[in-house]
Amino acid sequence: MAAISFKALAVARPSPSFSSPSSRPVFALSVPRRFPAQLVPHRSPRICCSAVSVSAPVSVADLDIAGVAAAVVGTKPTVLVSEKLGEAGLEVLRGFTNVECAYNLSPEELRAKIPLCDALIVRSGTKVTRELFEAAGGRLKVVGRAGVGIDNVDLQAAIEFGCLVVNAPTANTVAAAEHGIALLAAMARNVAQADASVKAGKWQRNKFVGVSLVGKTLAVMGFGKVGSEVARRAKGLGMHVIAHDPYAPADRARAIGVELVSFDEAISTSDFISLHMPLTPATAKVFNDETFAKMKKGVRIVNVARGGVIDEDALVRALDSGTVAQAALDVFTEEPPAKDSKLVQHPNVTVTPHLGASTVEAQEGVAIEIAEAVVGALKGELAATAVNAPMVPAEVLAELAPYAVLAEKLGRLAVQLVAGGSGIKGVKIVYASARDTDEVDTRILRAMITKGLIEPISSVFVNIVNADYIAKERGLRISEERIPHDGSPDVPLGFIQVHLAGVESKFASAISDSGEIRLEGKVKDGIPHLTLVGSFGVDVSLERNIILCRQVDQPGMIGRVGSILGDKNVNVNFMSVGRTGLGKQAIMAIGVDEEPDKETLKKIGQVPAVEEFAFLKL
Numbered sequence: 001m002a003a004i005s006f007k008a009l010a011v012a013r014p015s016p017s018f019s020s021p022s023s024r025p026v027f028a029l030s031v032p033r034r035f036p037a038q039l040v041p042h043r044s045p046r047i048c049c050s051a052v053s054v055s056a057p058v059s060v061a062d063l064d065i066a067g068v069a070a071a072v073v074g075t076k077p078t079v080l081v082s083e084k085l086g087e088a089g090l091e092v093l094r095g096f097t098n099v100e101c102a103y104n105l106s107p108e109e110l111r112a113k114i115p116l117c118d119a120l121i122v123r124s125g126t127k128v129t130r131e132l133f134e135a136a137g138g139r140l141k142v143v144g145r146a147g148v149g150i151d152n153v154d155l156q157a158a159i160e161f162g163c164l165v166v167n168a169p170t171a172n173t174v175a176a177a178e179h180g181i182a183l184l185a186a187m188a189r190n191v192a193q194a195d196a197s198v199k200a201g202k203w204q205r206n207k208f209v210g211v212s213l214v215g216k217t218l219a220v221m222g223f224g225k226v227g228s229e230v231a232r233r234a235k236g237l238g239m240h241v242i243a244h245d246p247y248a249p250a251d252r253a254r255a256i257g258v259e260l261v262s263f264d265e266a267i268s269t270s271d272f273i274s275l276h277m278p279l280t281p282a283t284a285k286v287f288n289d290e291t292f293a294k295m296k297k298g299v300r301i302v303n304v305a306r307g308g309v310i311d312e313d314a315l316v317r318a319l320d321s322g323t324v325a326q327a328a329l330d331v332f333t334e335e336p337p338a339k340d341s342k343l344v345q346h347p348n349v350t351v352t353p354h355l356g357a358s359t360v361e362a363q364e365g366v367a368i369e370i371a372e373a374v375v376g377a378l379k380g381e382l383a384a385t386a387v388n389a390p391m392v393p394a395e396v397l398a399e400l401a402p403y404a405v406l407a408e409k410l411g412r413l414a415v416q417l418v419a420g421g422s423g424i425k426g427v428k429i430v431y432a433s434a435r436d437t438d439e440v441d442t443r444i445l446r447a448m449i450t451k452g453l454i455e456p457i458s459s460v461f462v463n464i465v466n467a468d469y470i471a472k473e474r475g476l477r478i479s480e481e482r483i484p485h486d487g488s489p490d491v492p493l494g495f496i497q498v499h500l501a502g503v504e505s506k507f508a509s510a511i512s513d514s515g516e517i518r519l520e521g522k523v524k525d526g527i528p529h530l531t532l533v534g535s536f537g538v539d540v541s542l543e544r545n546i547i548l549c550r551q552v553d554q555p556g557m558i559g560r561v562g563s564i565l566g567d568k569n570v571n572v573n574f575m576s577v578g579r580t581g582l583g584k585q586a587i588m589a590i591g592v593d594e595e596p597d598k599e600t601l602k603k604i605g606q607v608p609a610v611e612e613f614a615f616l617k618l
């Protein structure tokens with residue numbers, strides 16, 4: 001065989017699922033498995049072979065972007081449904097999972113079951129606490145809230161345990177709004193009290209004289225999905241509707257003839273107040289002695305949001321003093337409330353047992369919405385209704401999928417290049433893109449690099465949910481930089497670089513001129529490639545394992561290292577050589593399917609021209 005120096009070499013083979021669409025490149029070179037014994041090099045000393053990969057490009061379906069795909073290979077994931085869920089949703093779940101429905105479990109019973117579950121589906125009645133995540137022992141990957149409010153889920157604990165929380169935010173909106181209107185009208189006309197009186201054999205027409213809705217001012221507190229539907233309906237009843245919501249766009253309110261006003265103006269000028277904000281630390285007990293005192297005397301209050309936004313003792317006082325004439329409540333701080341609750345028993349209070357979402361239609365819709373979100377998450381997709389992870393539209397995900405794979409692999413390679421004892425503190429990620437800054441969502445990529453950096457050196461499980469939290473907890477400072485790239489804006493990124501500052505490397509050539517470990521990768525034809533190690537340009541597809549060798553640039557190196565690997569039946573899937581100049585230093589990057597044994601690696605290290613080498617697992 002002539003002594004020809006290889007600059008790049010592709011050993012391409014179809015993946016089992018490969019089919020070659022006409023637009024996709026096909027084999028540039030086909031060689032038998034036992035490379036290099038029968039290798040026939042190209043005759044040009046400058047270009048050996050064009051590097052073309054024919055592995056199937058990464059698609060979102062192949063990719064556990066959320067990092068929560070059910071881990072149990074070959075068995076269906078298990079979903080525990082702890083509260084009544086519509087049959088249509090259960091059907092969706094059964095198509096992909098083992099479903100266990102166990103209602104009315106005590107916290108202890110739930111903790112006992114949870115270690116065997118990959119997902120849990122709840123409504124408002126189940127408290128998903130830190131203790132529950134702890135009891136899950138790491139297996140619980142998804143909590144599905146079959147409804148809107150997630151105040152019964154400890155979101156911080158979910159983040160720390162890398163558990164994705166998804167909800168079903170739209171299917172019960174109308175049901176909740178209709179229930180709000182039902183309570184408004186029932187309260188104004190004393191329907192519940194009059195009904196109880198007639199059933200008790202009385203006929204008290206003068207006692208139950210109501211008030212009219214038409215012409216009255218209604219303040220909608222929280223102008224989101226439910227609040228705006230309530231407003232729309234109240235306008236149909238002839239009410240003057242104002243709203244308070246610090247985050248709602250004024251033009252959306254204006255479009256349905258509603259004026260957004262301050263909190264104080266809303267509560268002090270209205271005859272009726274309807275609550276539709278979520279329970280958060282900022283909204284807890286916002287209706288209290290002080291705020292009731294600002295209300296118009298005789299105001300009437302409806303609450304289909306959450307009991308906790310009202311200080312219930314203060315409401316009893318306001319009802320007793322007549323500041324609040326009536327209240328209609330679907331929700332309570334404690335559910336169910338105590339039997340002797342003064343609030344529930346108050347004659348001017350109408351109550352329902354958290355029925356806002358309880359219509360046949362809403363329950364069917366919510367069940368399907370949550371089942372699809374949970375199944376999608378268990379398949380590793382990022383749910384559009386994720387509460388504690390970035391919500392990324394499906395088309396953006398599809399585009400970013402191969403970059404997410406690249407990002408994780410760059411992280412994995414980078415951390416393996418760090419010499420033992422030098423802890424990583426600062427990570428800089430550089431994204432080169434021809435697009436505008438806000439056109440590439442890098443949150444997923446950052447999470448995947450973090451995953452790649454942390455998982456090989458620890459027992460923690462990192463995913464899109466907990467990546468930032470875990471990085472922070474471990475004192476890993478991650479900075480991101482965007483640089484312009486003169487490539488095509490049709491692709492989101494030209495390349496990604498990972499820089500690790502202040503560390504030593506066990507492969508000195510991975511240190512760039514600026515003293516950091518530097519790796520760069522690109523996506524080519526949907527396949528992630530390593531394109532830069534330190535200051536050396538290489539080009540090797542990132543599939544399984546990589547051997548990096550620094551050598552004096554000279555003929556025969558690929559052949560020599562290749563035959564050491566070939567003798568041990570280690571299959572080479574990609575190779576490339578980057579050098580500083582003819583006959584100077586070169587880096588050979590070799591992609592291998594199998595992990596060579598220690599003896600084989602030692603032999604590579606003993607090849608006279610090899611100055612240093614590293615074996616890296618992907």
Ligand SMILES: NC(=O)C1=CN([C@@H]2O[C@H](COP(=O)(O)OP(=O)(O)OC[C@H]3O[C@@H](n4cnc5c(N)ncnc54)[C@H](O)[C@@H]3O)[C@@H](O)[C@H]2O)C=CC1
Binds near residue numbers: 173276282305355358
């Ligand atoms: N009783 C029941 O069965 C049901 C209750 N709900 C509850 O209704 C509430 C609203 O649900 P959606 O409209 O679907 O949610 P949403 O998220 O669409 O709307 C909530 C709105 O509240 C606003 N908000 C946040 N903080 C606020 C504050 N301090 N003051 C005023 N507004 C504030 C937000 O900007 C948002 O526009 C949630 O708490 C939910 O749990 C929802 C469905 C059924």
Ligand SMILES: O=C(O)C(=O)COP(=O)(O)O
Binds near residue numbers: 124146149354355356
């Ligand atoms: O969706 C919500 O926020 C609700 O409050 C509905 O609760 P539920 O699912 O009926 O327990």
